[in-house]
Amino acid sequence: MLGDGEQMGGKMKFKRSSCPITNVLDTLGDKWTLLVIRDLVLGKRRYQEFTSSPEKIASNILADRLKKLETSGLVTRHAYQRNPVRYEYLLTEKGEGLKPVLEAIIVWGKKHYPGTKRFPRVAHAKEG
Amino acid sequence: MLGDGEQMGGKMKFKRSSCPITNVLDTLGDKWTLLVIRDLVLGKRRYQEFTSSPEKIASNILADRLKKLETSGLVTRHAYQRNPVRYEYLLTEKGEGLKPVLEAIIVWGKKHYPGTKRFPRVAHAKEG
């Protein structure tokens, strides 16, 4: 099984086209994925933290998006404790690279949706 | 009927939250809307021009998106000829304001999807 934009007999094969915007939309083009990224940028790491954001993402949608983000290399999952095992999610360098995109969206959004406000970073307890 | 983020008894009412990113996604968060904006930025104006882009947007989806973009104030529609009447679509100032968002997406997209390339502007015959 080939991924999107992978080499195939010397010719690139894209899902829809060779436009960078199109390919970004094939990964991030829905109402939830970029909000998960936003939460990660704000410092959230755990499943329950994502579900407790004000948009109230459904549990199955969140699981699906985290899986896809991992597959796309934007996010890594790893256990931060055993007994019982608990996982946390972190942005990869590729994922961090989306910050300028989020910035541009926030600038435009704050200007055109009166009353909206950038969300604050969240704090984290130090790991044991 | 109130739009998103409209005033209601002194308190803002947002569809999902007061996050600017969330509100932008409620307007642009799907696989097609931003591609229509891209085409407009590239100089496309007419229905058939949008349907002839390499992503091959379906006719009903295009009609739906153009309607929503007009409702959101990102695009204007006007007749450029009569007998028969023909329409063209143009970005408003609000719509033009999305250029930095598209730029940031292109930068990230070109970096992470090898083989993708920014599409060139299209030329237009002079009216009259």
Next chain:
DNA sequence: TCAGTCACTTGCGTTTCGCAAGTTATGGTA
């Protein structure tokens, strides 16, 4: 032993998507 937490998974009805075909209005050609 029994409620509670975390990180999910499953069921299922509702909504949205998207391919294909049809519609309306008009102009050009023979």
Next chain:
DNA sequence: TACCATAACTTGCGAAACGCAAGTGACTGA
């Protein structure tokens, strides 16, 4: 005046995605 073509949509309908609610399994602390 019949016929073909073009522009800008609209309609039908099967498939996919969404999202609410409930369930699961591993383990902790009381």
